[in-house]
Amino acid sequence: MFQNDSAIGRVLNLLTEILYVGILWVVTSLPIVTAGTAAVAAYYAMSKSVRHKTGYISKEFWRSFRMNLKQALPLTIFILMILAVLGIDIWYVWTNDSKTNSAIFMILLLILFLFAGMTIYLFPLLSRFVTGNLNLLRMSFVVMFKFLPLTVLILLVTAAVGVGIYLMPWSVFILPGIYLYGFTFPMEWIMKKMMPEAQEGSDEAEKWYYS
Numbered sequence: 001m002f003q004n005d006s007a008i009g010r011v012l013n014l015l016t017e018i019l020y021v022g023i024l025w026v027v028t029s030l031p032i033v034t035a036g037t038a039a040v041a042a043y044y045a046m047s048k049s050v051r052h053k054t055g056y057i058s059k060e061f062w063r064s065f066r067m068n069l070k071q072a073l074p075l076t077i078f079i080l081m082i083l084a085v086l087g088i089d090i091w092y093v094w095t096n097d098s099k100t101n102s103a104i105f106m107i108l109l110l111i112l113f114l115f116a117g118m119t120i121y122l123f124p125l126l127s128r129f130v131t132g133n134l135n136l137l138r139m140s141f142v143v144m145f146k147f148l149p150l151t152v153l154i155l156l157v158t159a160a161v162g163v164g165i166y167l168m169p170w171s172v173f174i175l176p177g178i179y180l181y182g183f184t185f186p187m188e189w190i191m192k193k194m195m196p197e198a199q200e201g202s203d204e205a206e207k208w209y210y211s
Helices: 007-028 035-051 057-094 099-128 133-146 148-167 169-173 175-194
Strands: none
Touching: 007 035, 007 057, 007 169, 007 175, 035 057, 035 099, 035 175, 057 099, 057 133, 099 133, 099 148, 099 175, 133 148, 133 175, 148 169, 148 175, 169 175
16 A cells, blocks of 8 residues: 555655755755755755656755855845845834834835745746846746736745744744745746747757646
């Protein structure tokens, strides 16, 4: 019943792979500034090796990590700096109540929403497209607004995962992988719409991301 070719065996193998990618992301994100690079590599390995069964997880993860480190590192530092500034501003306004501060608080929350919406698409796009950081930021903003209802849903799920990890720290080795696996479904759908149509029978049409 628990053989690899059984239904239960396939489910257990899939769950193991999902958790493994999540753990790889957690471990390689520990220096904090490498969190973005780890996200690129984790998305790439999850989508290619886990979802589409192409290549080995470890090999694809570390290949993507090394290839994207130079570009993702400054993006991650930029994002961390903006989040720190927004966090400090939101905390300050929240602790100094006034009518003016209430309006500023709502504006800051809107800015945080826009920035978070852009960020969730940024690193998956980097895993797929070869382009400069400014264009990546532009693409992320376009995708965020073009698929706004989906963006809101993904942000709510992301927040729920964050709360879950905060309340149950041990789940940091479980929830990220499950979240990332689920995220590949809408993200791959979005990126297929962004990619040019591949001619039938061409080498490009046979790539894993067109399947």
